[in-house]
Amino acid sequence: PNLRIPFPDGFAERLAGQRIDGVSRRAKYILITLEDGAVVILHLGMSGRLAVLDDAPSPGPHDHVDIVLETGKRIRFCDPRRFGLLTLAEPGAVDSHRLLAHLGPDPLGNQFNDAVLAERLRGRGTSIKAALLDQTVVAGLGNIYVCESLYRARISPKRLARNVQGARAERLTGCIRDVLNDALAAGGSSLRDYQKPTGELGYFQHSFDVYDREGERCLDCDCDAPAGGGIQRLVQGGRSTFYCPHRQR
DNA sequence: AACAAGACCTGCATGC
DNA sequence: TGCATGCAGGTCTTGT
Numbered sequence: 001p002n003l004r005i006p007f008p009d010g011f012a013e014r015l016a017g018q019r020i021d022g023v024s025r026r027a028k029y030i031l032i033t034l035e036d037g038a039v040v041i042l043h044l045g046m047s048g049r050l051a052v053l054d055d056a057p058s059p060g061p062h063d064h065v066d067i068v069l070e071t072g073k074r075i076r077f078c079d080p081r082r083f084g085l086l087t088l089a090e091p092g093a094v095d096s097h098r099l100l101a102h103l104g105p106d107p108l109g110n111q112f113n114d115a116v117l118a119e120r121l122r123g124r125g126t127s128i129k130a131a132l133l134d135q136t137v138v139a140g141l142g143n144i145y146v147c148e149s150l151y152r153a154r155i156s157p158k159r160l161a162r163n164v165q166g167a168r169a170e171r172l173t174g175c176i177r178d179v180l181n182d183a184l185a186a187g188g189s190s191l192r193d194y195q196k197p198t199g200e201l202g203y204f205q206h207s208f209d210v211y212d213r214e215g216e217r218c219l220d221c222d223c224d225a226p227a228g229g230g231i232q233r234l235v236q237g238g239r240s241t242f243y244c245p246h247r248q249r
Numbered sequence: 250a251a252c253a254a255g256a257c258c259t260g261c262a263t264g265c
Numbered sequence: 266t267g268c269a270t271g272c273a274g275g276t277c278t279t280g281t
Contacts, residue, residue: 004257004258045258046258047258047259047260062259079258080258080259080260081257081258081259081260082257082258082259083257083258124251124252125251125252126251126252126253130252130253192260192261193260237252237253237254238253238254238255
């Protein structure tokens, strides 16, 4: 029970016997809607994983929850670092739940376009890198996809967020969507923990242009480390940023 | 009020 | 071999 937040009282009893009416997503939260309208809110944090199991192997040290289905299959939630969470929103109190209420627009949804992004970046004195990681600005981007989006849009991660307007905001909007769609098509990015529920790995990590490529050649402008170029790493807000100082301005 | 820094965890790679 | 250090797909809270 000691994940990022404690389980609500009577969590298992609350779920028992209910039909699952749907599974959806808001930002990085997985939402499982029950027949009475309550919603299970699940976040994988950094190291969380869901596995669909046919039988009931004894749980490992980092397995926290099994949701057992009528068929006998079970959905097992494993999370070594325990940055993930599993909680419940009562019927009618889902959008207003404190974890969901302040999220910005989903970059793959209809509420997101270049005008919206420009407006949400207006007046922000932080870096565009930090702004895109802020889930109240845009909901659902993490460190990898922010780095990749800024690279494709040729925008420096150090540029002030308020100075991403007009053509830059337009470029960035398109690149964010493209990066996410490409990553989804590839099944996501497996660095260490991440597996799909089937146990398969994602493939997008083979398509990174900049992430985790410090010192390597820039695929676009061809600058390279021996000549003083190449992909550089810097730390912003305690997180690694990878970028090409020549290509990104 | 906005922003940066620190805290929360475990596991792994690296270097001495 | 063992130990210390730094780093990792993310939020939250605290302090300036």
